[in-house]
Structures are given as structure tokens and as C-alpha cells.
Amino acid sequence: MTHEKDTIAIILDDVLSFHHHMEETFVMDKGIHDIGLLESAVNTPFQTFDGKDLYPTIYDKASQLCYGLAKNHPFCDGNKRSAVHSMLVFLYVNNIEIEYTQQELEDMIIAVADNRMNTLDLKEWLIYRTKDEKYKD
Secondary structure, X not given: OOOHHHOOOOOHHHHHHHHHHHHHHOOOOOOEOOHHHHHHHHHHHHOEEOOEEOOOOHHHHHHHHHHHHHHHOOEOOXXXXXXXXXXXXXXXXXXXXXXXXXXXXXXXXXXXXXXXXXXXXXXXXXXHHEOOHHHOO
């Protein structure tokens, strides 16, 4: 697995860029509903306490990033799309590829949005779908 100290983080500018591209691509309401909620969702996965990551694995970080963006509703529209895209890009830049169908991906983010899936469930969903066994916890 990628050493956590070598983790490439997603930052606010990344998520804003992803979302801006979606606003140009899809028919959706534009804008940020609450910048504070957006900052919280993006920064939470990378928080530390006493020098230790609060979300220690790549999967913990990815699931928290997706969950936070989906549940905080920081954008006027496209929160679930931005959440999924940010999570997938975060995994990809950290050399983790997951296998899924479009329907599985849609079902997953809907389950997150309607409280049928929490961050631990999402973490397990990601681990189960990881292509390369060496990256699994």
C-alpha cells in the first residue's frame, strides 16, 4: 500500500476545479452554497492530532472525502457527483484503482446520501473493489 506519509492529498482548489468543470458540462445550478462546509469536507480527511492522522489509511481518507462532500451539501447542485469524482481522483493519484459498474457507483452514492451507507461501509466498498490486492488493508 502507498505509505500514508506519501499520500497525495486533494485540496480545496482541486475540488473547486472538478466542480467548475461539472458546472460547464452538466445542466445544473451553479455556485457554492456554503464555503465553510466545503472546506470542512475537503480538509477533514487529512486532519491530524498529536502528529497522527485521524483517518490513517488511503481508504479512510477517500471514504471521508466522499462522505463529507455528499453529506455537507456545500454546492448549490452536483454534490454527489463532486463527491464521487473527488474520491475517484484521490484514489487514482494515489495509485489505487477500483472496479465498479456505473450502476454500482450510482447505488453507492445514493446509499451515502440517504444514510444507508456510512464512512466505514464506504471504506469496505472501496477495499472490496480495489483491483490490485497489494493495496488492500
